[in-house]
Amino acid sequence: MAWRSSGATNRELIENLSRNNLIKSPAVKEAFLKVDRAHYAPRSPYQDTPQSIGHRATISAPHMHAAAAEKLLPFATPSPARPAPRVLDVGSGSGYLTHVLAELGAATVVGLEHIRELRDLGEANMQRSEEGQGLLDSGRVRFVVGDGRKGWDDGEGEGWDAIHVGAAAREVHGELLGQLRAPGRMFIPVEEEGGMVGSMFGVWIRMGRGG
Numbered sequence: 001m002a003w004r005s006s007g008a009t010n011r012e013l014i015e016n017l018s019r020n021n022l023i024k025s026p027a028v029k030e031a032f033l034k035v036d037r038a039h040y041a042p043r044s045p046y047q048d049t050p051q052s053i054g055h056r057a058t059i060s061a062p063h064m065h066a067a068a069a070e071k072l073l074p075f076a077t078p079s080p081a082r083p084a085p086r087v088l089d090v091g092s093g094s095g096y097l098t099h100v101l102a103e104l105g106a107a108t109v110v111g112l113e114h115i116r117e118l119r120d121l122g123e124a125n126m127q128r129s130e131e132g133q134g135l136l137d138s139g140r141v142r143f144v145v146g147d148g149r150k151g152w153d154d155g156e157g158e159g160w161d162a163i164h165v166g167a168a169a170r171e172v173h174g175e176l177l178g179q180l181r182a183p184g185r186m187f188i189p190v191e192e193e194g195g196m197v198g199s200m201f202g203v204w205i206r207m208g209r210g211g
């Protein structure tokens, strides 16, 4: 399934993800079209496969990023109920999804990495496009170093409307979950018994008034 969506150009990759119904919402498609994956994946950027980015980390496959963006869209895009969405991307790695989440219209997106070199890589990759540089300059996107299990307090707001976890987790850490607003949504890959990460993921939803 993964290979079916590969393309020769960024547009072709996104069109194929859309044709294969992995990208469903026009807003998600538009956001992906704004970000050139070649700025984030060192090799074969338009293949629907993960790629190594060093430090034993990978940029996830485009269909995984598509699933995450689709699930987080309602909580990452401005709406009357949520005019300035705050998004936390735990294990930001290449910075690709951090950038895509910002293109969904979130007011604040923080990419959180526990490896400083990868925090720097995400930021450097984003600086490769004018749009990415603009998002960094405006402060809408920031990359920080920290342990994702503890979440992140940027001192600017209470918690997060949407949390994406790019790192494999054996459990949903209470401290991180505690920072999810109600209503809010967390997208997190689930580690299967035996330690291998499949393309499984879980979605945590916090209900609240109006949620």
Ligand code: SAH
Residues within 6 Å of the ligand: 057, 058, 059, 060, 090, 091, 092, 093, 094, 095, 096, 097, 112, 113, 114, 115, 118, 146, 147, 148, 149, 166, 167, 168
């Ligand atoms: N979402 C990124 C990277 C996925 S790989 C992308 O697609 O490019 C998972 C990332 O999570 C790695 O970069 C790894 O360094 C980071 N990571 C793992 N455990 C972490 C933790 N406890 N806190 C923060 N980041 C972590």
